[in-house]
Amino acid sequence: MGKSRHEALGLTDEQVLDMYRYMLLARKIDERMWLLNRAGKIPFVISCQGQEAIQVGAAFALDKEKDWLCPYYRDLGMVLVFGQTARDQMLSAFAKAEDPNSGGRQMPGHYGDRRFRIISGSSPVTTQMLHAVGVALAAKMEKKDHVALTSFGEGSSNQGDFHEGLNFAGVHNLPVIVMVENNKYAISVPVEKQVAGGSVAARAQGYGIPGVEVDGNDPLKVFEAVRTARERAVKGEGPTLIEATSYRLVPHSSDDDDRAYRQKEEVEEARKKDSLVQFKKYLQDSGILTEEKEKEINDAVTKEVDDATEYAEQAPYPDPKETYTHVYAE
């Protein structure tokens, strides 16, 4: 019998189970946030649902001790792998003082964490592209062997900063990985009305760099693509553009109603390809995820989310005086 797909990639059974656990954790945190939002307890949610495989697959291919992230608002799976916890997410959702991203200043999904080299992100899309290029430039100047990964949606990849960033990184051959999470929609605008030519990856050629299309519902394929990109980057071979395609399973955010612009059937069709469903099946078929193991993971994750919610709900808000701090160095 040949090697399984993950073994062929050099991943152990423990590692793929861990991947699955992170994907599940991201999903469960996200689902809980919707419940909290609908119950009126938190004002806003923006989801990772449907993109967990991309985020977890990518993060597993990076060096969590030295690589840098400039992620976007859906990258819950990614920041969890890098070290943030369910509690961190809930503190952010409830906008509490202890939120490590922003002390409750930013909306949830605006990741930033010095502990894990996650540069604080903003809402205007695609700006983080250039921050990643800046980090990669610094890495090159300082002769470090880390890479910077940045990600955003296919809609966002049409912003000017995408072009300027890829060109800058290409000219200076910088260790940066640009990962576009193509979930088929930018709020209501489908990818056909958004990306001329239909392929973001195809744009790489124009910068003389590799452009890789990968199934975003398969964490192993994403892992492989990002690992290859990372190897190139640390060898000084420059940037890689990766387009990982999946589907946004829920509305754009808690403020959106997606029934206005897409059919229920389309969403249901996509749910069948949900990476959580598929990857679970892969692990079951490989005999790694036994029923027992599954229950164990499920229970642990649920408890983690429960505890996090409870903790965050009770945690204190920031003091109103915090409104005035940290405008400049103090």
Next chain:
Amino acid sequence: MGKSRHEALGLTDEQVLDMYRYMLLARKIDERMWLLNRAGKIPFVISCQGQEAIQVGAAFALDKEKDWLCPYYRDLGMVLVFGQTARDQMLSAFAKAEDPNSGGRQMPGHYGDRRFRIISGSSPVTTQMLHAVGVALAAKMEKKDHVALTSFGEGSSNQGDFHEGLNFAGVHNLPVIVMVENNKYAISVPVEKQVAGGSVAARAQGYGIPGVEVDGNDPLKVFEAVRTARERAVKGEGPTLIEATSYRLVPHSSDDDDRAYRQKEEVEEARKKDSLVQFKKYLQDSGILTEEKEKEINDAVTKEVDDATEYAEQAPYPDPKETYTHVYAE
């Protein structure tokens, strides 16, 4: 005997002579401006020298009665074909009231002329890209069969607006021709440090549109490429990106000193490929440009430039009160 190259393109002898005349006129106006600048009579020059074939070849492929231009500061050859005169240029160089581009408000090279559907340009590079897309959108909305052509340098093609514009035009399939005049330098920065991957034309693929590389020293090749692009555009087949490569024969502008960043030999090498030299030879070899004819054209062009200079030098400046007019509709 087979057809000559221009006949194969459907161009008459008169037309190619006319092309040559425009190229020469552009060159002579430009050269005169340098003399005037060095004599302290005009404060600034920015040149078309080396790019006349691109500009004249392109303009000849367009419909001068209905197409729209969003050109850049070197496009002297183009605006002459569309209808501006040597006198117009000199009025602009001397910043006189009668300057049709701006009434002396803008630097020379900032073309704009309602008579010929040349939208007024600014100095920040590449902004005109989006104006051309806007005109093309209007053409589509109004079911008109004109196209918009915009042009800029290879350095400028790295600005975000290039990407946003090509993508917008691609998604909406707009009749726009984007012509990049690659003259190998952006002020002091050579194309290798400017354009990752080395080819601007290669970027077209990423938008699902044709990207054409053409010898910018050959007006007939440029003519052909632009004509094909125009045909596509009016048939509703969308935008085309053309990269026409030549060489900037003079310093960036009268404020520049190019000895700091390039070798004399390189410039001399390029001068041998100068489109004016080559096209003249083509016309001579084809027996169209007789010695007599050449003298006639030369004399006429020189006189035109002389007259224009004299007229413009003596023309009145705008009234200081003009400083305050045309901020808003009056």
Next chain:
Amino acid sequence: MPVMSYIDAVTQALREEMQRDEKVFVLGEDVGVRGGVFRATNGLIEEFGEQRVLDTPLTESAIAGVAVGASCYGMRPVAEIQFADFIMPAVNQIVSEAAKMRYRSNNAWHCPMVVRAPYGGGVHGALYHSQSVEAMFTCVPGLKVVTPSTPYDVKGLLKSAIRDEDPVLFFEHKRCYRLIKGEVPNEDYTVPIGKAEVKREGTDVTVISYGLTLHFALKAAEQLEKEGISVHVLDLRTLLPLDKEAILEAASKTGKVLIVHEDNLTGGVGGEVSAIIAQEAFFELDAPIRRLAGPDVPAMPYSPPLEKEFMLNPEKVANAIRELAEF
């Protein structure tokens, strides 16, 4: 007269102008099938088709730049920037291009375009869905900047903006969208750009404001009337060009001026208003000119206690008026 919400007045103005003039079209992110994330363009694509209600790619510079080109051509684009905070990538096209087109071409070209954008906070929008960005544009000659506070003014001013021959930034306070309702005639009418309006007559203190804080001022005035303080309230409505005459008249009316805006204090429009008064109505003043504004921090935080601290409200405005009245 029908009563409608602030946002419905936006939609009505758009619809009527699109009916009136074929050259008017709308472009922006999610303005089509979705009808805008705030629903300001709701129903327009059904009525006018997707050519005139254009869903653009996610690119603000292109939205503005395409509008510049199309307006030079002779169209009347009404561009939507989804949140005012996201106008930043379009600044080059707005400031370098639209604002300067007429001037630089010696009147040969001009840009009759409108850029609509929801601004302001108090909606749990956090740093990037709450900003007041008007001050970055009120220093740019060639632009007009409009900030209506009532549904009546929204409809009348948006119509004027669309018919204007120059680029107009039309900032709609998003907290007002559904909060503020008012009478709006069904007929066609316009409100002139560049004209302020006295929204309440008074004799003790003059408040000059616009947008959401204008309503706070009116609320405060109501309250203070009971305390015997008579407040004069001027709604600037247009921030560029400012209605100097109306400002000087309102200042002179009471001799005590409080300028109120949600935008942060430093560099805000209040400075310009104050400077106009200090130069031209100096001798009419009975007290220092006071400004009450958003704090000088980068933007509004998300967490409820911080947002509350940041936002003005009728009480804060009333306190400032009281202080001035007692001066």
Next chain:
Amino acid sequence: MPVMSYIDAVTQALREEMQRDEKVFVLGEDVGVRGGVFRATNGLIEEFGEQRVLDTPLTESAIAGVAVGASCYGMRPVAEIQFADFIMPAVNQIVSEAAKMRYRSNNAWHCPMVVRAPYGGGVHGALYHSQSVEAMFTCVPGLKVVTPSTPYDVKGLLKSAIRDEDPVLFFEHKRCYRLIKGEVPNEDYTVPIGKAEVKREGTDVTVISYGLTLHFALKAAEQLEKEGISVHVLDLRTLLPLDKEAILEAASKTGKVLIVHEDNLTGGVGGEVSAIIAQEAFFELDAPIRRLAGPDVPAMPYSPPLEKEFMLNPEKVANAIRELAEF
């Protein structure tokens, strides 16, 4: 003390800071082999190599955005925008990112970066090589905005900017580059950001200014001294944060204030300065606060008579001072 030009003080400050701290690097268009189109980075690539004197592609948003990323990492980028007019494509990175990084991350991240840009007119630069763009940024908390007028201040303030832990926009008046010379110590010294300086003591009229017009004010003051008018001249030096204390003190000194800047009047920094005085030194004033500034037109035209009309000069400033003195 050696006398040097304004631009040589820029170069010296850059060189010394790059020698002092390896993390300092320069990036921008034509800053390398060419040494900058104004030669401000002349000689640096020879001394520090092309990694630390980086010729970038022609992309201002990238220049600023890469600086944001690199500064978060711990580098000290000094970005050059070739002309201040071309800062517009970088506004999103400067205003949405650099200015808000510290605040939005609750102090976890910050951007110790400098953006240098030559601004101002009087050099036949026409609309897009003459602009004063400071007002678009002085309304943005989180940024610092510095506009030195003398070589001494250039060197000291640029060093402070590079060592500052927050993003600093450093605007250099390009007409001053070779026109203004002054004593500059060879030693290392800094001038604090946020501190104005009295450049001339006087008793009749206070002029508050910065940049090139500061020199016009000094020239005018010299002339007026002969006429018996004593002029007090305050150089703001930093426009954000403003030195309120120094402004109030200077205003109170004479009770008659003239604010002068080349930037257009409406929305300019002068409004903020005036408002501060009108609120906090109102009772010290003996005359209305006057502003003298560039005209409210989109930008400076090219044609000599128009440029001359646009620009201020010592005579125009002297006339305004005389009027105030006679008040």
